[in-house]
Amino acid sequence: MLRREMNAPRDNIVEIRDLHFSRGARKIFDGLNVDIKRGQVTAIMGPSGTGKTTLLRLITRQLRPDHGTIVVDGVDIANLNKAELYKLRKRFGMLFQNGALLTDLSVFENVAFPLREHTNLSNRLIRHVVLTKLHAVGLRGAADMMPGELSGGMARRVALARAMATDPDILIYDEPFVGLDPISMGVIVRLVRRMNDALGISSILVSHDVDEISTVSDCSYLLSDGKVAASGSPDELNRASSELVRQFMHGMADGPVAFHFAAPDYAEQLLGRDSE
Amino acid sequence: MPRELWITFVEFVRTFGALTLFLVELLIQVPRVFVRRFRLIVAQVYNAGSLSLVIIMVCGAFVGGVLALQGYANLTRFNAEDAVGIFAGFALIKELGPVITALLFAGRAGTALASEIGLMKATDQLSAMEMMAVDPIRRVVLPRFLGGVIAMPLLTAVFSMIGLLGAHMVGVMLLSIDVGAFWQQMQSTLDLRDVSEGILKSVVFGVIASLLAVWEGYNAIPTAEGVSRATTRTVVLTAIAVLITDFMITAWFLR
Numbered sequence: 227m228l229r230r231e232m233n234a235p236r237d238n239i240v241e242i243r244d245l246h247f248s249r250g251a252r253k254i255f256d257g258l259n260v261d262i263k264r265g266q267v268t269a270i271m272g273p274s275g276t277g278k279t280t281l282l283r284l285i286t287r288q289l290r291p292d293h294g295t296i297v298v299d300g301v302d303i304a305n306l307n308k309a310e311l312y313k314l315r316k317r318f319g320m321l322f323q324n325g326a327l328l329t330d331l332s333v334f335e336n337v338a339f340p341l342r343e344h345t346n347l348s349n350r351l352i353r354h355v356v357l358t359k360l361h362a363v364g365l366r367g368a369a370d371m372m373p374g375e376l377s378g379g380m381a382r383r384v385a386l387a388r389a390m391a392t393d394p395d396i397l398i399y400d401e402p403f404v405g406l407d408p409i410s411m412g413v414i415v416r417l418v419r420r421m422n423d424a425l426g427i428s429s430i431l432v433s434h435d436v437d438e439i440s441t442v443s444d445c446s447y448l449l450s451d452g453k454v455a456a457s458g459s460p461d462e463l464n465r466a467s468s469e470l471v472r473q474f475m476h477g478m479a480d481g482p483v484a485f486h487f488a489a490p491d492y493a494e495q496l497l498g499r500d501s502e
Numbered sequence: 503m504p505r506e507l508w509i510t511f512v513e514f515v516r517t518f519g520a521l522t523l524f525l526v527e528l529l530i531q532v533p534r535v536f537v538r539r540f541r542l543i544v545a546q547v548y549n550a551g552s553l554s555l556v557i558i559m560v561c562g563a564f565v566g567g568v569l570a571l572q573g574y575a576n577l578t579r580f581n582a583e584d585a586v587g588i589f590a591g592f593a594l595i596k597e598l599g600p601v602i603t604a605l606l607f608a609g610r611a612g613t614a615l616a617s618e619i620g621l622m623k624a625t626d627q628l629s630a631m632e633m634m635a636v637d638p639i640r641r642v643v644l645p646r647f648l649g650g651v652i653a654m655p656l657l658t659a660v661f662s663m664i665g666l667l668g669a670h671m672v673g674v675m676l677l678s679i680d681v682g683a684f685w686q687q688m689q690s691t692l693d694l695r696d697v698s699e700g701i702l703k704s705v706v707f708g709v710i711a712s713l714l715a716v717w718e719g720y721n722a723i724p725t726a727e728g729v730s731r732a733t734t735r736t737v738v739l740t741a742i743a744v745l746i747t748d749f750m751i752t753a754w755f756l757r
């Protein structure tokens with residue numbers, strides 16, 4: 227009994243504590259705390275430019291925090307050497323915001339890339355896996371095309387197939403729904419959910435799309451001003467009374483979240499007074 | 503003004519140091535990459551070579567022809583037009599072959615390398631590789647570097663050979679220099695030391711041109727503007743570095 231408890235997997239696959247991060251003089255995170263639960267779909271929301279992509283890069287240590295700890299599956303990633311880091315990264319699948327397909331390889335070879343790099347699978351087996359993944363995103367027919375011949379939405383779907391190719395434990399999606407038509411969107415939303423539940427993986431999903439997030443996520447974090455402004459299940463967020471959450475969830479231009487990037491006074495600038 | 507000079511100097515030393523470290527980092531991984539990614543390297547030798555081959559052949563022929571013309575025009579004053587062969591041979595094999603090949607290589611293959619790697623960076627392809635636990639240095643940078651290093655001496659050999667043929671065509675066929683004298687004097691005067699000077703230069707220039715190209719691409723600011731700047735810098739820096747090293751190697755061989 228006791229042993230089982232000790233070996234029981236930790237609840238949180240990712241724990242972020244007191245995270246600080248700056249780009250030049252601009253402070254992007256200022257004491258951020260986030261828990262990503264194992265086996266769930268966790269959504270990260272927030273206005274454009276709040277640092278959602280930056281957060282994903284910090285979790286995967288493409289960037290290092292100025293201060294604070296990030297623990298992935300019980301390991302503090304700050305202290306990993308390159309070999310350990312690469313070992314950890316093999317457990318991640320990441321969908322980049324712009325797809326980031328390798329432009330000198332065909333769609334098929336892009337999805338096969340992580341398999342060829344890290345496994346000794348036979349060509350037959352690789353072919354099987356790649357075609358299965360491409361089929362799941364509806365692009366089996368595009369296997370022989372080059373990335374340059376794909377539309378933005380198609381490229382993102384291929385990138386999704388590539389992220390899933392090695393059956394990772396943690397899937398990270400940076401804006402997977404942008405540029406998809408309603409049909410592909412529905413398919414991809416269900417795919418994200420099904421991947422998560424059927425394979426027992428954990429998913430981190432960045433999106434602006436409040437409606438889609440509500441259908442797919444177990445728990446959402448709303449970031450604003452370098453901190454967590456609100457968190458909870460989609461229902462909880464929808465019912466939240468805080469003005470900021472309501473503004474974001476219902477898409478209103480006026481409210482505590484500034485729609486404008488920090489700038490001098492509009493009228494003053496138009497009249498040219500700021501330059502005098 | 504002295505302050506600006508000082509800053510430029512410090513900047514130069516810093517860049518030079520970083521470049522040296524980068525080269526060391528590359529060289530350490532060479533054996534491993536050579537074994538595990540041999541096919542990528544071959545593909546890059548083909549890539550770099552085929553990009554520059556036609557230009558190098560055309561330029562080689564004309565440079566050889568000019569050497570024959572100039573040699574003839576100036577050597578006849580001393581009644582030494584038979585020495586046109588030696589003159590063209592020395593100039594091509596020791597000096598113009600390696601230098602001009604390196605400059606053409608930088609303009610054609612070097613810029614292509616720099617902009618390719620820079621664009622891969624700007625479109626997150628290098629980050630994506632890192633996320634797939636694939637080291638972009640090993641997968642992208644090193645094969646291209648080694649491809650360039652291997653291709654340069656081969657291209658230099660082609661340039662010098664075509665150049666000699668060009669000199670032969672102009673000198674022997676156009677200006678009627680004695681064919682025996684043209685080749686015989688060249689053969690008896692050029693020795694191993696001269697040829698090895700040319701080979702050494704071509705290898706060193708190959709390292710310089712390839713290193714600067716992959717370095718500029720890998721460290722490009724990941725925007726369209728940054729990549730275009732990196733491409734320009736590749737050509738300019740390679741030209742400067744090659745001409746300075748050329749002087750040093752030549753001086754060293756004279757010692």
Ligand SMILES: Nc1ncnc2c1ncn2[C@@H]1O[C@H](COP(=O)(O)OP(=O)(O)OP(=O)(O)O)[C@@H](O)[C@H]1O
Pocket residue numbers: 249254272273274275276277278279280281323
């Ligand atoms: N390479 C960089 N250098 C300097 N500043 C950067 C860089 N990348 C991002 N930033 C800044 O960091 C902030 C956060 O960027 P990030 O890409 O994480 O935003 P985001 O939340 O993903 O936005 P979006 O929803 O538009 O993708 C932005 O204000 C941006 O100006």
Ligand SMILES: [Mg+2]
Pocket residue numbers: 278279280323400
């Ligand atoms: Mg983003």
